[in-house]
Amino acid sequence: MLVAVTGGTGFIGKKLVTRLVGQGDTVRLLTRRSTTSEKSSLLEMHECDLVAVGVNELSSMLEGVDVLYHCAGQLTNTSVMRELHVNATRKLAEAASGRIKHWVQLSSVGVYGPVSEGSVTEETPLSPVGDYEITKTESDRIVVEAANRGAFSYSILRPSNVFGADMSNQSLFGMVDMINKGLFFFIGKPGASANYIHVDNVVEGLIRCGTIPAAKGRVYNLSDYCDLELFVSYICRALGKDSPQLRLPLQPARWLAKLAAIVPVFPLTASRVNALTNRSRYSTLRIEKELGYVATVTLEAGMQEMVAAWKMTRQHAS
Numbered sequence: 400m401l402v403a404v405t406g407g408t409g410f411i412g413k414k415l416v417t418r419l420v421g422q423g424d425t426v427r428l429l430t431r432r433s434t435t436s437e438k439s440s441l442l443e444m445h446e447c448d449l450v451a452v453g454v455n456e457l458s459s460m461l462e463g464v465d466v467l468y469h470c471a472g473q474l475t476n477t478s479v480m481r482e483l484h485v486n487a488t489r490k491l492a493e494a495a496s497g498r499i500k501h502w503v504q505l506s507s508v509g510v511y512g513p514v515s516e517g518s519v520t521e522e523t524p525l526s527p528v529g530d531y532e533i534t535k536t537e538s539d540r541i542v543v544e545a546a547n548r549g550a551f552s553y554s555i556l557r558p559s560n561v562f563g564a565d566m567s568n569q570s571l572f573g574m575v576d577m578i579n580k581g582l583f584f585f586i587g588k589p590g591a592s593a594n595y596i597h598v599d600n601v602v603e604g605l606i607r608c609g610t611i612p613a614a615k616g617r618v619y620n621l622s623d624y625c626d627l628e629l630f631v632s633y634i635c636r637a638l639g640k641d642s643p644q645l646r647l648p649l650q651p652a653r654w655l656a657k658l659a660a661i662v663p664v665f666p667l668t669a670s671r672v673n674a675l676t677n678r679s680r681y682s683t684l685r686i687e688k689e690l691g692y693v694a695t696v697t698l699e700a701g702m703q704e705m706v707a708a709w710k711m712t713r714q715h716a717s
Contacts, residue, residue: 406471457494593630
């Protein structure tokens with residue numbers, strides 16, 4: 400199979416490229432970077448900046464492609480999100496029209512907005528808040544509209560918080576560190592949600608979207624849900640520590656979080672209180688039923704991997 404990947408040198412994209420090459424696919428990697436750790440005769444490097452490249456140049460790169468995995472994204476730099484997520488996707492869709500067979504869009508559950516409780520399914524109304532979420536929602540819409548015009552078929556995958564040992568986001572490492580130091584505590588009533596998904600499981604979901612006919616024209620959520628108490632116990636078990644017992648009532652925690660506006664280094668912010676008390680859950684019933692998805696890395700195994708990586712960073716720092 401001939402596939403193309405955007406964002407193939409990013410956190411998720413590079414794992415996807417390795418998996419695709421490993422299963423014998425020829426991969427056209429559309430990237431701004433001229434180098435990658437993946438070395439294979441099946442890998443074709445195409446240097447291009449999706450924001451700056453023209454439609455004609457993109458068209459030649461996509462000619463005859465069976466599946467395009469659109470994984471390019473920007474998580475932190477708000478100044479380029481619209482250019483990359485919206486304008487570049489529109490340009491890519493124009494170039495792909497009639498040249499590729501199927502488009503797999505890597506999206507995010509963030510498009511549903513900041514849901515604080517209850518089950519979120521693929522039918523939940525979209526209500527994005529924030530530059531990243533809004534522009535990713537627009538990107539998804541561009542793909543669907545192009546597909547509806549007959550440009551190609553499509554699938555959209557929306558993972559929750561993606562993690563892995565080599566992730567650039569250090570939030571989970573920060574939680575591991577707090578638990579190791581005995582500084583972590585729960586907030587509010589038991590049963591808060593931990594909505595995470597290991598990067599290898601995201602890759603599994605992407606490939607199923609790209610290879611199973613039933614995925615055409617469908618949107619799938621992907622998350623590995625458990626209660627926060629169980630999630631923390633996985634970390635404690637990997638650290639060889641007892642699970643924390645301290646639990647702070649919700650309202651006092653919100654009062655304390657207001658100190659963050661006065662003392663910038665204060666660790667308990669309003670966003671962290673919200674994260675530690677969130678009770679939403681992203682249903683994966685559709686992808687399990689329609690595509691036969693099963694997690695390749697359990698949440699417990701994933702946290703063992705994270706703790707091992709955290710220990711390595713501590714050794715290198717000492």
